[in-house]
Amino acid sequence: MKEEAKEILRLENIKFSYDKKNIAIDDISLSLYSGEKVAIIGENGSGKSSLFLACNMINKISSGNIYLKNKKLSNKRSQINQVRKSVGIVFQNPNDQIIASNVYEEISFGPMNLGISIDEVRSRVEKSMEILSILDYRDRATQYLSGGEQKKVTIASILSMEPEIILFDEPMASLDMKSSRELEESLDMLSDKGIGIVASTHDIDFVWRWAQRIILMDKGKIIVDCKREEFFDKEEILSTYNINIPILYSVGKKLNLKSLPRCIEDLL
Template identity: 40%
Template sequence: MEEILRFEHVSYAYEEEREALLDVCVKVCAGERVAVLGSNGAGKSTFFLLANGVLRPGAGRILFRGAPVGSGAKQLNVLRRGVGLVFQDPEVQLLGGSVEEEVSFGPMNLRLPVGEVRARVDAAIRSFALEEYRGRAPQYLSGGEKKRVTLADALAMEPQMLLLDEPAASLDPANTRLLEQNLQMLSEQGLGLMVATHDVDFAWRWATRVLVFRGGRLAGDGEPREIFENVSLLRTCGLEQPVLYRVGRVLGLAAPPHTVEELEQEWKP
């Protein structure tokens, strides 16, 4: 798979002698679905802010598509265009007077031709089923609809990777299912996806890879089964095994199911 983003021994401190991220080495490729786990203060948000260029490393370096990202405005803009960031609280991102204005804001700042801006906006709005909300003010939409607008914002920039910080926070079950369908759609389009979450059940059923942060360090990096069978790692990082993983083990299944549908197929009482 094509490498999109690489951290080489990256560290960052908000205050002197208090490292928020310490000596992190990791690479992420196109098409990967990565769940980023860890307790509050473990370093997940700092990792995302560095990956998007909002913060700059105190030590080490970040590479985007194989090229080191310097501190110049041009290089940072290339990184921010290529790696989109969707915050946990959509209110932080929503600035436009209407959904259409909101989604067009990023492409217009790129000084793209009007026709290309329109095409990108139309495609992003269509992808997240927001056509009927084009003229609506984003602040009057529901929580789930606002989340879809922020995803459309990011998609209109045509990134190679999307970072989502707790995207299911405060969503009801129906909107959570819709969010996962949208993430699946983006993955099928070839985007690399990294989702910071506390939900180990979501990570188990959705991710192809799991990163675990603890105390600013990358404590674990592997396939979901490898991570969730490491009881010592989970205990140290304050995490639990997913429910369906434990159910599969109790029932003695060779492979723990990732979904209820898999469980129904594999277990015959």
């Protein structure tokens, strides 16, 4: 039985700008929980990536507060390190994240810098590779992996830090159908293990099929934050922000089904 979701990260009225004129995050309040599957949507420039970088404290907010499991965080290095252990980011392009030439070295890099024992590092690396079924990647050169394989390695490198939330920036970008399907299965599996998964995406069919909660952003603000089923009933919002109706949702409405994805799972 899945454990009750616990609040891991809370943002209160945070703001961030890359310069004084252009506000990237404008007074956002948000809570993220263990085990939940959240999709963040919005046009390019709406603030999705900036929000991720603020959650991980890569971007230093100009105002507001960030809490990790109800503890208010400061800009002390020790607290920044703590939030980055608990909240990992998988970037859109694996090449922006992979730094080692060897898969094992890449996955072990994070825990090696935590000051834990070598035995614990090995244990975490092995466990992360096993979870993602990439034990046979161990000695492979990272530059010769396919896009899907690189994505799995970047996820394993984050898993080895034992995070409680993982943020995915456009997780399906540049992946073929097989790799996309395998990655979606990995996201479900991580959620089942109690890790909160937050994915920014433009793939509205993936959003309907996968997400439990949907957040719509525009101009650095959160416009809507609600359950998936509620979101696609907001016809005025969908029209205003030019959001296409997912194919599965359209079929479900015609068949008068409340949860078409679950119905398809039952049939399969």
